[in-house]
Amino acid sequence: MGSADSKLNFRKAVIQLTTKTQPVEATDDAFWDQFWADTATSVQDVFALVPAAEIRAVREESPSNLATLCYKAVEKLVQGAESGCHSEKEKQVVLSCSRLLTRVLPYIFEDPDWRGFFWSTVPGAGRGGQGEEEDENARPLAESLLLAIADLLFCPDFTVQSHRRSTVDSAEDIHSLDSCEYIWEAGVGFAHSPQPNYIHDMNRVELLKLLLTCFSEAMYLPPAPESGSSNPWVQFFCSTENRHALPLFTSLLNTVCAYDPVGYGIPYNHLLFSDYREPLVEEAAQVLIVTLDHDSAISTSPTVDGTTTGTAMDDADPPGPENLFVNYLSRIHREEDFQFVLKGIARLLSNPLLQTYLPNSTKKIQFHQELLVLFWKLCDFNKKFLFFVLKSSDVLDILVPILYFLNDARADQSRVGLMHIGVFILLLLSGERNFGVRLNKPYSVRVPMDIPVFTGTHADLLIVVFHKIITSGHQRLQPLFDCLLTIVVNVSPYLKSLSMVTANKLLHLLEAFSTTWFLFSAAQNHHLVFFLLEVFNNIIQYQFDGNSNLVYAIIRKRSVFHQLANLPTDPPAIHKALQRRRRTPEPLSRTGSQEGSSMEGSRPAAPAEPGTLKTSLVATPGIDKLTEKSQVSEDGTLRSLEPEPQQNLAEDSLAEGEPGQVWREQRRLSSASVSGQWIPTTDWILSWKSKLPLQTIMRLLQVLVPQVEKICIDKGLTDESEILRFLQHGTLVGLLPVPHPILIRKYQANSGTAMWFRTYMWGVIYLRNVDPPIWYDTDVKLFEIQRV
Helix, strand or coil, X not given: CCHHHHHHHHHHHHHHHHHXXXXXCCCCHHHHCHHHHCXXXXXXXXXXXXXXXXXXXXXXXXXXXXXXXXXXXXXXXHHHXXXXXXXXXXXXXXXXXXXXXXXXXXXXXXXXXXXXXXXXXXXXXXXXXXXXXXXXCCCCXXXXXXXXXXXXXXXXXXXXXXXXXXCCCCCXXXXXXXXXXXXXXXXXXXXXXXXXXXXXHHHHHHHHHHHHHHHHHHHHCCCCHHHCCCCHHHHHHCCCCCCCHHHHHHHHHHHHHXXXXXXXXXXXXXXCCCCCHHHHHHHHHHHHHHHCCCCHXXXXXXXXXXXXXXXXXXXXXXXXXXCHHHHHHHHECXXXXXXXXXXXXXXXXXXXXXXXXXXXXXXXXXXXXXXXHHXXXXXXXXXXXXXXXXXXXXXXXXXXXXXXXXXXXXXXXXXXXHHHHHHHHHHHXXXXXXXXXXXXXXXXXXXXXXXXXXXXXXXXXXXXXXXXXXXXXXXXXXXXXXXXXXXXXXXXXXXXXXXXXXXXXXXXXXXXXXXXXXXXXXXXXXXXXXXHHHHHHHHHHHCCXXXXXXXXXHHHCHHHHHHHHCCCCCHHHHHHHHHHHHHCCCCCCCCCCCCCCECCCCCCXXXXXXXXXEECCCCCXXXXXXXXXEEECCCCCEEECCCCCHHHXXXXXXXXXXXXXXXXXXXXXXXXXXXXXXXCCHHHHHHHHCCCCCXXXXXXXXXXXXXXXXXXXXXXXXXXXXXXXXXXXXXXXXXXXXXXXXXXXXXXXXXHHHHHHHHHHHHHHHHHCCCCCCCCCCCCCCCXXXXX
């Protein structure tokens, strides 16, 4: 039968389903078989031949027909899994049912009345009504479906290579099959790399698409942080009920981390051969991050027996949460496994950067957002992995691509989520001393980026990119300023020598943030000044030698510090500053920042194309909720600081973002007018002005300015190199106040960030699945879809 005929028959069956008002009996195989008998309908065909309006019509007008269709399709998948799919016919039936369910499930999830359907057992259906007794221990439909998908993903000659040599006894018994021998790719805990097989890869993609669709019920529930993260589909699939949990987790992780889009090392090779691995890698990455959506702040009680986890996992560790995927991820511990994962993720994240060197030489991947979520999960759930990443300068292979993405996406409002996750990862890394130390490595790889040319270290790169984001990013990025500066504060005690370009950028930020109109125009803006002063204090106190560029920049811009010390607090001055605010909508003035030439081959960050779809995100918690203060002891260890009682809280620095009490106190000192417009008061300004940590810098200026002026007069100097040479050999030992202890603000997980990650991740998955458009035009509740 030709494919046109089979599409026609399939379409006829769909029309019958929508027009039959009488329920069709489950036993009427002649009717139901029309949906999976013909083999020529691709997943794209199914989406075209089963329109959304018709699925909804069946759901409303003949619900029992929709129920039977789902039930029968699941039954066929279960039969396929039981029999091992030996004939071509069986394989095609499984694929047809899989495509049909992928099409229909979102419409079941969008209707609250249907949501329980898959978690009920179907009494007597399809069993020829042989009495009720066998329904006692029947599984809910969802469980049968998930277990069938898991079995089918390790089905010899369908999704994995058969190990049997003889064709006579080809019925490998599905139930005795050890799926750990059929892991899809070498890597963590598995050394053997099977022959690539295009057909197997494509079949895996179809089944993973269906699995992802099952998990997507989460998209149809509005965001609620208190709901925890119990997606019943994920919970069951990642439980001990799924005997393939370990090999599947390993298969997904290894498939992603082993992927090399370069075309097996030969430039331009992808132009000759189509890369059928990429769709599988994308699907694997998406399934992996969804199964790892587990709120680490509220970990569940351990139930896993440490002996079942295979050699790749660390049995000495206490058993982890009930979600086996999270459990396995948290227990990977061998150096070679960490190396494999880190190298794989770094290779894929760097892929878009390679693109800019040799255009089109490598296949350009699009799934960097999924990779960033995966990297985040690895660091968050596996502390040994985090320390491994920071142990060598390999962390810079992750840092450079992240800075590239941040710089590239800063003007595009449809990529605000990407900006957030990049910054969150850097915040997490910056809480570890080793990250600051690694940043001192010279930056020599020249990734074409639209930033000023400088000669310096990776720390210079980080600060120059952050300056660019703050001064020329999208308006929606303002909530991230606190985070960006917290990262700089965290690394500042370890930065051995900043370039002149970077020193000027930091002072430009201080200048912009300390103008009265900016300071007085929002309740938290003064925090940014506190952060920057803390950066300068850390560098002067701990890294004075080697930072003559910064010291020189501070001396040149000394008026900024004097203005801050003499900040006006009287009502007329406040009024005048606010008048200026009405005239200046720009968050920062660009003047006074010498841009210089940009790096070769760079293009300015472009705003989103008109018509681009974007998904909304929930608000992220403030920096005080995102981080926990720790003090670095003499020996370099961290001591967690208890939040102080209210009166001293603001003393060391208001930059913490205050807990509720101090916040309410500040709100009281200011007055928010009826319109909700922020109105600063004299008392409010005085409450934080007295705490500005200016002593160290004022002392430095007091000692050095007269000396520098004397040199200039004596030698008639206008040449800064001479002054820099003097500053390089200068010392302030004994002249500065006693060094303050180093404060690190470490990222801490909470239900607010868990919720943010959930909406961001599902938003990415929604927008990336356009062929077929699985969730398009369905009534999702987790986020809104907007056009830019």
